[in-house]
Amino acid sequence: MTETTVNKLREHVGEEVVVKGWLYNKRSKGKIHFLLIRDGTGIVQGVMVKGGLPDETFQLGGRVTQESSLVVTGTVRKDDRAPGGYELELRGLEIIQMAKDYPIALQSHGPDFLLDHRHLWLRSRNQHAIMRVRHAAVKAIRDFFDERDFVLIDTPIFTPAACEGTSTLFEVKYFDDKAYLAQSGQLYGEAAAMAHRKIYCFGPTFRAEKSKTRRHLTEFWMVEPEVAFLDLDGVMDLAEEFVEYIVQFVLKTRRVELETLGRDISKLEAVGRPFPRITYTEAVEKINAAGVEMEWGNDFGAPQETALGRRYDRPVMVHRWPARTKAFYMKRDSQDERLALGVDMIAPEGYGELIGGAQREDDLETLEKRIAEYNLPREAFEWYLDLRRYGTVPHGGFGLGLERTVTWLCGIEHLRETIPFPRMLYRLYP
């Protein structure tokens, strides 16, 4: 008899097959048991009719508990009413292990309870779908850059110095020294872009943020391309092509999962190039016009991002920011020295910032001056300054937060559901 998996049942219609998995849910109506069986690749309904199989097996079907591991034998039937389009007419049931008192019911639990049981919660239908969307987003990200001749550069996690102050950095005892966990690979990416022209890094980054515990993770994944000979317009061209690519790939490969999550797919289908590009100054006007107050010169908070993002049916790029809201390494606008050549991409539907990017300052003396102005420890940046000493060129790049992006793609409320094992202020377990 053929052993197969739920995602391949369509290849075995009319055949008797073996499927190994777990009991997801069960209904019984007198002489019929409906067993919902999940095997990691999908969920299938198995039907047991009393008299259609040994009585002992039918009774076992009545006793089997949620999340017991099992092996079933049955005939594959096409059934358009069944989720997935196929069901199994069961002939055999063997229990590998009978689970007792599985803690997660299919009804609702509070978030703390679910997070305490994240190792089991991952088995739930929606969490399963979210992880598959996350995987597709990661694949789209990597394929996009690989197809365009970017070289992957895995930047270090252990870093010797604070790029932008130590207050949100995690400190590690590094033998007799100390190290900080990287918040960004960008500076290292810049070094690599001078060697490989177009690079990207993609790995976990860390932020010891005490406030905003609901919107932030302490550990999250970020992808950061960096390109030699690229200016701010080029950064925006790359960013919009990239985000469109991710959305298209997820629509193409994870439509079933998006439907499982109840996502309004038409919102994602609207995400096509060109994305609107507006200056920070224009954005401030629009935000105020939308009834959310803000003064020119300040950074956006969540209310401002939401107000602006909701005005568009696709992501909007806001460029040319007040320099004091942005990092030391951003190049200034030659037309107006108060402005930095940075760009933020804000998602529609209130999902906030997806991307932050910039053209980098490429002049040695200007950069030295900025490091002094920002009170940064000069000696920690000597190697970074070398990039401007030896063959400096215009260059730029951006960072995209994976979990923020997946939250938007899935149309869900909580960042913490988009990473397998979320880490937050009071959350380090399991």
Next chain:
Amino acid sequence: MTETTVNKLREHVGEEVVVKGWLYNKRSKGKIHFLLIRDGTGIVQGVMVKGGLPDETFQLGGRVTQESSLVVTGTVRKDDRAPGGYELELRGLEIIQMAKDYPIALQSHGPDFLLDHRHLWLRSRNQHAIMRVRHAAVKAIRDFFDERDFVLIDTPIFTPAACEGTSTLFEVKYFDDKAYLAQSGQLYGEAAAMAHRKIYCFGPTFRAEKSKTRRHLTEFWMVEPEVAFLDLDGVMDLAEEFVEYIVQFVLKTRRVELETLGRDISKLEAVGRPFPRITYTEAVEKINAAGVEMEWGNDFGAPQETALGRRYDRPVMVHRWPARTKAFYMKRDSQDERLALGVDMIAPEGYGELIGGAQREDDLETLEKRIAEYNLPREAFEWYLDLRRYGTVPHGGFGLGLERTVTWLCGIEHLRETIPFPRMLYRLYP
């Protein structure tokens, strides 16, 4: 005029093109300058003949220094003697920035000097080639699992407890608590395999190893597949198919880079399935027969791995290890309780262990007993024990170290050259 890159010159033979890049090296013979120009995608020789272009430009060509950034204009000529097959007959040269006293000469430097200048050393031809091989290996790894319906699960870096003792763990101050940096994602991967059937994680892992500073990195990348309903034989089948796939992909896509590195490519071409599979007991006999002493019951060290690996022209898999050399979570051999159902894959040519894997203990009571025997903190493993309480199934997986694999693929001596910014006992900069 068309702007292009070195890797695309073949599409522009006979045309005048613009190339932006850096001066890699230079030779002058009286009336001719040969400028080796690198642009991140490759290196091309530009030829300047006195009289063939403005005198001022010719003189600039004489003055331009190593690693200056520049823009050249020239006609593409096919030349079979040229590395890459093409050269540029230069008409124009514009300096973006004249570099002064670039610290890395093309002659040899000591390793400490080069590591101190890693941000620049990456530009060197061999380092450039190694990073491209690394990228291809990463792509092969991800493609292999993606094509086979494995789901990517990014396991956490911050972990609450020590899987196998704290002596080689990095400790982090986590707000008012403490956390450890993950040495492996396996236990989390097991949880995810119960949700998705076939998963892999692939990210940085950390080991605070004080000794063996030349062979070890404190931060390195590891890929770890984990599969429900897989036994030890299945783990070995998967491991050999996987390693063959990586080698084939790198041979297909990075032959030029392997040649640059002087790799004996025939050694990699020999790596085809099936790989030999021998028991630990057989391996001990072979190692002793090769003149390297070792007693049954001990783990292999570098001399033992080298002696065994050199006996084969492809990786060899050693299975069924003395349980006391292996971790608590490995299932025991039902034929001989002294043995754990683990497998190590040893590379040929003395490159040591590529893979460590096992079938996992899936019985709750046995696992509880082991945790006690190994003196591990039971409460830290409660969530892991849940996986055996609720629908346990046979399962297994392995881990492959990326840097060890790339060292072998490239045929180089030092692990530290296979990661962009190596981190070691005394190395945290740049």
